[in-house]
Amino acid sequence: LKVKYVADYLAIAYEWHEIDIMQQESRTEAFLALNPEGQVPVVDLGEGRVLSQSNAIIQFLAQGSSLLPADKFELACVNQWLFWEQYSHEPYIAVCRFVMEYQGESAAGRELWRVEKGESALDSMEQRLGSQTWLATQGMSVADVSLMAYTRVAHEGGFDLSNRPSIKRWIADCERELNIGVYDRYDGG
Numbered sequence: 001l002k003v004k005y006v007a008d009y010l011a012i013a014y015e016w017h018e019i020d021i022m023q024q025e026s027r028t029e030a031f032l033a034l035n036p037e038g039q040v041p042v043v044d045l046g047e048g049r050v051l052s053q054s055n056a057i058i059q060f061l062a063q064g065s066s067l068l069p070a071d072k073f074e075l076a077c078v079n080q081w082l083f084w085e086q087y088s089h090e091p092y093i094a095v096c097r098f099v100m101e102y103q104g105e106s107a108a109g110r111e112l113w114r115v116e117k118g119e120s121a122l123d124s125m126e127q128r129l130g131s132q133t134w135l136a137t138q139g140m141s142v143a144d145v146s147l148m149a150y151t152r153v154a155h156e157g158g159f160d161l162s163n164r165p166s167i168k169r170w171i172a173d174c175e176r177e178l179n180i181g182v183y184d185r186y187d188g189g
């Protein structure tokens with residue numbers, strides 16, 4: 001969805017191919033030829049240029065736009081949050097959501113250590129967003145889009161945002177800026 005949000009925001013045309021990982025569609029010969037890791041998202045840019053890793057893709061798409069600063073230090077600040085997302089947020093928030101939404105586990109069935117790390121990640125974001133409108137820079141950047149994607153569905157992984165007003169304010173800001181409805185979910189179309 002991060003990729004879709006960025007492409008739509010920047011009015012970049014694309015053809016969307018839905019891959020059902022639960023049906024092993026990311027394990028076909030054709031898919032593995034695109035990404036040997038067998039993971040979505042993957043972007044095929046043509047002429048043999050294929051990119052995987054969501055944050056690499058959105059950073060590529062956002063070059064030259066308001067979502068990616070030209071200033072070297074500001075760019076590094078964006079990268080700081082993109083790396084943080086992959087190491088300190090996604091493995092906990094997204095994985096807890098996966099086990100609940102896709103594997104049918106209850107909140108109590110989540111691994112405790114992941115829950116603790118996820119809560120800690122949300123606490124870090126709440127603190128940051130209590131003093132900053134956007135995570136990395138003065139305006140919305142790909143760091144916000146990246147972190148917003150799973151944070152806005154964190155409740156589906158058993159995380160409670162109700163006591164985190166700054167995160168809720170920031171999600172609403174991102175949704176408004178990206179023109180994503182509060183209850184708008186990707187429907188495969």
Ligand SMILES: N[C@@H](CCC(=O)N[C@@H](CS)C(=O)NCC(=O)O)C(=O)O
Pocket residue numbers: 021026038039040041052053054055086
């Ligand atoms: N670090 C990667 C993670 C990608 C990832 O975990 N993709 C999941 C779906 S969200 C997937 O394709 N899982 C299938 C599998 O690993 O077999 C990114 O941000 O793009």
